[in-house]
Amino acid sequence: MSAINRLEMIEKVIEKGSQDPFVWYARAMELRSLGRLEDALHAFDQVIERFATYVPTFLMAGQVARDLGQIDRARRYLEQGAGAAEASDDTHALGEIERELGMLRTIL
Secondary structure: OOHHHHHHHHHHHHHOOOOOHHHHHHHHHHHHHOOOHHHHHHHHHHHHHHOOOOOHHHHHHHHHHHHOOOHHHHHHHHHHHHHHHHHOOOHHHHHHHHHHHHHHHHHO
């Protein structure tokens, strides 16, 4: 199945009212894989608005913002994600987020 077909399928599930954070996250990831980075970042924002504790979103949003050259925005996502990871005791995600923050420091 192509990324476009997966995206269409995911969007139909969302249109039906899905409240599963993974479905919304998967939509953003498909947009990213299609190279639609601005759309992906908007979709990650939607995940954060609806499911503020869904930790993986923050790392991916930070990476996309970084790829778009939006370093301050990337840092904000990652710092927010670090807080969410700490609150949920997700040490693995916290480690990944901290590594990404470290990489951002080398860009500046």
